Amino acid sequence: xxxxxxxxxxxxxxxxxxxxxxxxxxxxxxxxxxxxxxxxxxxxxxxxxxxxxxxxxxxxxxxxxxxxxxxxxxxxxxxxxxxxxxxxxxxxxxxxxxxxxxxxxxxxxxxxxxxxxxxxxxxxxxxxxxxxxxxxxxxxxxxxxxxxxxxxxxxxxxxxxxxxxxxxxxxxxxxxxxxxxxxxxxxxxxxxxxxxxxxxxxxxxxxxxxxxxxxxxxxxxxxxxxxxxxxxxxxxxxxxxxxxxxxxxxxxxxxxxxxxxxxxxxxxxxxxxxxxxxxxxxxxxxxxxxxxxxxxxxxxxxxxxxxxxxxxxxxxxxxxx
Amino acid sequence: xxxxxxxxxxxxxxxxxxxxxxxxxxxxxxxxxxxxxxxxxxxxxxxxxxxxxxxxxxxxxxxxxxxxxxxxxxxxxxxxxxxxxxxxxxxxxxxxxxxxxxxxxxxxxxxxxxxxxxxxxxxxxxxxxxxxxxxxxxxxxxxxxxxxxxxxxxxxxxxxxxxxxxxxxxxxxxxxxxxxxxxxxxxxxxxxxxxxxxxxxxxxxxxxxxxxxxxxxxxxxxxxxxxxxxxxxxxxxxxxxxxxxxxxxxxxxxxxxxxxxxxxxxxxxxxxxxxxxxxxxxxxxxxxxxxxxxxxxxxxxxxxxxxxxxxxxxxxxxxxxxxxxxxxxxxxxxxxxxxxxxxxxxxxxxxxxxxxxxxxxxxxxxxxxxxxxxxxxxxxxxxxxxxxxxxxxxxxxxxxxxxxxxxxxxxxxxxxxxxxxxxxxxxxxxxxxxxxxxxxxxxxxxxxxxxxxxxxxxxxxxxxxxxxxxxxxxxxxxxxxxxxxxxxxxxxxxxx
Numbered sequence: 036x037x038x039x040x041x042x043x044x045x046x047x048x049x050x051x052x053x054x055x056x057x058x059x060x061x062x063x064x065x066x067x068x069x070x071x072x073x074x075x076x077x078x079x080x081x082x083x084x085x086x087x088x089x090x091x092x093x094x095x096x097x098x099x100x101x102x103x104x105x106x107x108x109x110x111x112x113x114x115x116x117x118x119x120x121x122x123x124x125x126x127x128x129x130x131x132x133x134x135x136x137x138x139x140x141x142x143x144x145x146x147x148x149x150x151x152x153x154x155x156x157x158x159x160x161x162x163x164x165x166x167x168x169x170x171x172x173x174x175x176x177x178x179x180x181x182x183x184x185x186x187x188x189x190x191x192x193x194x195x196x197x198x199x200x201x202x203x204x205x206x207x208x209x210x211x212x213x214x215x216x217x218x219x220x221x222x223x224x225x226x227x228x229x230x231x232x233x234x235x236x237x238x239x240x241x242x243x244x245x246x247x248x249x250x251x252x253x254x255x256x257x258x259x260x261x262x263x264x265x266x267x268x269x270x271x272x273x274x275x276x277x278x279x280x281x282x283x284x285x286x287x288x289x290x291x292x293x294x295x296x297x298x299x300x301x302x303x304x305x306x307x308x309x310x311x312x313x314x315x316x317x318x319x320x321x322x323x324x325x326x327x328x329x330x331x332x333x334x335x336x337x338x339x340x341x342x343x344x345x346x347x348x349x350x351x352x353x354x355x356x
Numbered sequence: 357x358x359x360x361x362x363x364x365x366x367x368x369x370x371x372x373x374x375x376x377x378x379x380x381x382x383x384x385x386x387x388x389x390x391x392x393x394x395x396x397x398x399x400x401x402x403x404x405x406x407x408x409x410x411x412x413x414x415x416x417x418x419x420x421x422x423x424x425x426x427x428x429x430x431x432x433x434x435x436x437x438x439x440x441x442x443x444x445x446x447x448x449x450x451x452x453x454x455x456x457x458x459x460x461x462x463x464x465x466x467x468x469x470x471x472x473x474x475x476x477x478x479x480x481x482x483x484x485x486x487x488x489x490x491x492x493x494x495x496x497x498x499x500x501x502x503x504x505x506x507x508x509x510x511x512x513x514x515x516x517x518x519x520x521x522x523x524x525x526x527x528x529x530x531x532x533x534x535x536x537x538x539x540x541x542x543x544x545x546x547x548x549x550x551x552x553x554x555x556x557x558x559x560x561x562x563x564x565x566x567x568x569x570x571x572x573x574x575x576x577x578x579x580x581x582x583x584x585x586x587x588x589x590x591x592x593x594x595x596x597x598x599x600x601x602x603x604x605x606x607x608x609x610x611x612x613x614x615x616x617x618x619x620x621x622x623x624x625x626x627x628x629x630x631x632x633x634x635x636x637x638x639x640x641x642x643x644x645x646x647x648x649x650x651x652x653x654x655x656x657x658x659x660x661x662x663x664x665x666x667x668x669x670x671x672x673x674x675x676x677x678x679x680x681x682x683x684x685x686x687x688x689x690x691x692x693x694x695x696x697x698x699x700x701x702x703x704x705x706x707x708x709x710x711x712x713x714x715x716x717x718x719x720x721x722x723x724x725x726x727x728x729x730x731x732x733x734x735x736x737x738x739x740x741x742x743x744x745x746x747x748x749x750x751x752x753x754x755x756x757x758x759x760x761x762x763x764x765x766x767x768x769x770x771x772x773x774x775x776x777x778x779x780x781x782x783x784x785x786x787x788x789x790x791x792x793x794x795x796x797x798x799x800x801x802x803x804x805x806x807x808x809x810x811x812x813x814x815x816x817x818x819x820x821x822x823x824x825x826x827x828x829x830x831x832x833x834x835x836x837x838x839x840x841x842x843x844x845x846x847x848x849x850x851x852x
Contacts, residue, residue, distance in 0.1 A: 091404065108761055109555070114763070143543075218806075233497030322693070
């Protein structure tokens with residue numbers, strides 16, 4: 036009798052185990068059960084933070100649970116990244132930042148995290164970098180280039196080690212010009228200084244110079260991108276101007292901790308991709324002049340892969356100037 | 357312009373906008389009182405709430421919240437020696453000693469009146485001259501900023517009067533602390549000793565919590581009693597409002613300093629109160645009373661910080677360039693609602709902008725009313741026995757210091773600064789020069805470098821523009837002035 040029960044128990048257990056392995060989706064069916072936390076690795080109120088807060092209500096709708104936001108600023112995001120490396124891969128903690136900021140940090144500094152270890156979930160927006168000059172100065176990129184070749188111009192550096200810094204280095208390298216870089220903490224400082232004619236040009240995110248550009252105080256001469264920016268349809272891209280600049284746009288999206296199971300990633304990815312299709316969100320994105328460019332988990336992973344060697348090329352320059 | 361303003365007034369008085377305004381005021385005060393929640397985090401938290409509101413109403417709510425959180429911060433600064441936000445630091449200097457004399461209620465009334473007067477003066481300048489002020493701000497390049505910072509640092513001379521050596525030691529310490537962290541110019545880390553928590557520099561609010569709240573808790577723990585040494589509250593609430601208007605000269609000077617600091621995007625907002633306080637001390641006939649509970653100290657600091665916020669909005673709205681984190685969040689909120697700040701906003705979205713301006717002026721008066729009726733009761737806190745208030749303020753202020761970045765290390769940092777503050781206090785050093793050094797250090801240093809990078813190493817850039825020349829003269833005057841004044845008196849005396 037007892038043996039029989041035992042055997043029955045064994046059979047049931049084996050069947051249950053088998054079921055578990057056959058349908059791993061059983062996990063995702065229970066996910067998510069509690070609020071999902073989005074970690075922003077900069078202070079409340081920054082570009083990353085505002086973008087997270089704008090999308091959160093829409094993700095909430097498609098995920099069916101609350102989405103909370105936690106700011107973990109400090110050391111340009113390094114503190115948050117290092118903490119995230121060791122976070123439980125259960126899908127309840129996600130990190131939002133401007134890629135490839137984390138890779139730049141890896142090359143500048145000793146770090147206890149690896150961007151390629153993180154599990155990409157979904158990226159939705161793209162921030163193009165632009166080269167801007169004062170409205171009273173050069174009208175075209177050609178004029179600017181001629182001037183830059185005849186004398187060393189002063190350029191505002193919108194934050195050392197930022198994605199914009201990298202874009203500036205790439206551009207200057209491709210064009211073969213010399214620049215007297217004047218470093219600022221962020222684009223607010225360099226854009227103001229340019230508007231006051233204290234600098235000759237600066238490179239910043241297109242969104243940082245929108246209103247002054249519209250008012251004619253500043254003029255963007257080139258957008259570092261493979262395609263024209265929908266919000267700056269009149270501004271040419273490097274290809275049209277006859278030079279190649281490996282574009283390195285700031286991509287905003289979310290990643291999960293290392294080794295997050297694929298079914299969970301799928302649930303999250305679906306929720307985000309549906310969220311950015313909501314008309315109310317599209318309206319907000321339009322107002323903020325965010326270029327929406329959905330990027331799946333797979334595409335995001337590929338981008339991480341190809342970005343490492345690109346950043347490495349400028350490693351020494353990032354440290355020096 | 358007049359038509360627009362009339363329209364804006366009628367709009368601001370619609371019931372839903374008045375409700376939004378009142379709600380913003382109350383939430384702002386609460387956010388200001390809560391440790392670790394400043395205007396920027398407060399506004400960011402409120403975004404999902406207002407997302408579906410009409411733009412003007414939502415902006416009125418956010419504007420009121422932004423403005424009032426500063427007043428909330430002054431309440432904790434005065435009563436329990438903990439600044440709600442870094443801009444309230446100077447309010448502590450005289451606000452808290454007033455509480456010790458039992459005059460906490462008076463100090464709160466002063467701060468409420470300052471919010472009304474300083475805020476209104478700032479708003480009026482914003483409404484009538486925003487584009488002109490913004491263009492003035494653009495004239496400031498690295499050389500001008502360096503000289504402005506130097507002029508501000510010269511106030512240390514006034515602050516340390518009577519204890520020059522001690523004061524200079526503290527100021528030097530402050531400057532040294534401002535060097536810690538990531539160097540914007542060279543990109544190197546300085547004095548971080550591998551501790552990533554201070555890579556962005558010494559976090560200001562965490563340091564302030566240590567220097568004031570923790571230090572004070574240590575001092576209070578030495579004896580029984582309550583914060584109010586006389587064990588009761590003295591002085592009526594209306595008395596505070598009356599005292600305020602007895603110093604019109606201080607009010608005007610402080611408003612201008614606040615507005616000036618606010619208008620220049622690269623001058624830290626946290627310095628507005630400190631600079632006005634130091635300036636009031638310098639101008640006073642009895643500078644020795646400052647820091648011991650002189651109502652002028654509270655008046656100067658709070659008037660200046662409240663005039664600073666509209667000043668900050670000048671460049672934020674007229675150029676689309678935020679001068680502080682709070683302004684950056686507000687800018688982001690405006691953009692979400694389709695109001696793109698910039699030179700064109702005054703024509704494209706004139707209705708929304710002017711309604712917002714009118715509502716903010718109105719907020720100053722609502723704030724005064726709330727402060728005079730509700731906030732006065734908070735003064736009772738100063739009568740609580742030390743054994744209750746010490747652990748309470750310690751826990752709450754350290755919680756605030758943790759909550760800003762969700763970092764336990766920040767609590768350690770605050771405790772460290774608490775011990776430093778305690779040692780300084782026992783050694784007869786005041787924290788004011790240290791704070792001035794800490795707040796202004798980066799501005800002096802980075803702009804000096806930038807100016808020389810632009811000029812290719814030539815020092816002539818510091819005399820190049822008219823603004824530079826005026827600033828240089830002011831700096832020389834502020835150093836030589838104290839020696840010239842007696843000479844001048846003697847000369848004029850002889851003439852008679």
